[in-house]
Amino acid sequence: MTSRELDALDRRILYTLQAEARRTSSTDIADSLDASASTVRNRIQRLEADGVLRGYHADVDYERAGYQLYTLIVCTAPIPEREELAEAAAAVPGVVEVQEVMTGERNVMVRAIGVDGDDLSRIGEELDELGLRVSDEDLIRNTHRSPYAKFGDGDE
Incomplete structure (x- = not known):
C-alpha cells in the first residue's frame, strides 16, 4: 500500500x-x-x-432502530492469524464492524448487534469457533465521532 x-x-x-x-x-x-x-x-x-x-x-442509531444490544466483543487472535480471523469475523451474522489492534493481547475488536441474549451468545460462539478467544463483552451505549482535526487545519 x-x-x-x-x-x-x-x-x-x-x-x-x-x-x-x-x-x-x-x-x-x-x-x-x-x-x-x-x-x-x-x-x-x-x-x-x-x-x-x-x-x-451510514451512522445507525441501533437502539432507535429497535436493536438494544449493540455490543463490543473484545477478542484475542494469534498474531499470524489476526488479519484472516478478523476478516472471517466480519462475515458472522450480526457483526457490523471488526477492528484489528496492533498491540497487546486484546487485538481484535468486534462490534455486533444482537436481538437478544441468545443471539449475542451465538455470535460469541461463532467467533470462538473461528479461533478467536473472547476476552470481554460490553454493551455500547453511544458512539461519538468527530473529524480528524489535522485535516481541518489548512496548514501546508
Whole structure:
C-alpha cells in the first residue's frame, strides 16, 4: 500500500466530508474552501481512486432502530492469524464492524448487534469457533465521532 502526500485542499475536503458527508455537496465544500466545485469533485475522485477516501457509511442509531444490544466483543487472535480471523469475523451474522489492534493481547475488536441474549451468545460462539478467544463483552451505549482535526487545519 502506497501513501501519497495530501495538500491543504485535500485535507480540508476530507475534514468536511468526515464532519457531514451526507448533507455536503462539492459546491458547498468549494464555497467554504475558496475553490471551484469541479476542482473539489476532481479531488474527491482522486482521493477515492487512491484509496484515501474508502467510502461513505451510514451512522445507525441501533437502539432507535429497535436493536438494544449493540455490543463490543473484545477478542484475542494469534498474531499470524489476526488479519484472516478478523476478516472471517466480519462475515458472522450480526457483526457490523471488526477492528484489528496492533498491540497487546486484546487485538481484535468486534462490534455486533444482537436481538437478544441468545443471539449475542451465538455470535460469541461463532467467533470462538473461528479461533478467536473472547476476552470481554460490553454493551455500547453511544458512539461519538468527530473529524480528524489535522485535516481541518489548512496548514501546508
